[in-house]
Amino acid sequence: GELDKRDRAPRNLAADGAFRRLSEELGDAADAVLERADQLAAHCPGEQPLRAFGTAEGATACLLHGAWRLLFTTAADATFSKN
Numbered sequence: 001g002e003l004d005k006r007d008r009a010p011r012n013l014a015a016d017g018a019f020r021r022l023s024e025e026l027g028d029a030a031d032a033v034l035e036r037a038d039q040l041a042a043h044c045p046g047e048q049p050l051r052a053f054g055t056a057e058g059a060t061a062c063l064l065h066g067a068w069r070l071l072f073t074t075a076a077d078a079t080f081s082k083n
Contacts, residue, residue, distance in 0.1 A: 016075040035074050 004011055013019055014034055020027025052061035059065055070078070 009073040010078075012074045030074075034074075075076075 011018070014030055017027075019030035021029065045061050049064050050062060052058040055062075
């Protein structure tokens with residue numbers, strides 16, 4: 001299932017090896033994305049990158065303000081639309 005049986009939280013597909021069970025190629029691609037995310041984290045724009053995110057103040061105070069699209073997730077319960 002998509003949810004952890006104990007606490008009903010979404011399963012982390014990378015942590016439990018689900019990508020690699022589907023195919024080595026998918027597992028390698030997922031590993032590469034996660035490695036790149038770890039590399040980018042070292043360049044996080046400040047101590048509180050989401051300070052004021054989603055608030056009126058966010059346009060000027062939040063370093064990550066703007067439009068974002070989810071391109072990759074390890075959450076098993078994620079759904080995507082064509083938009």
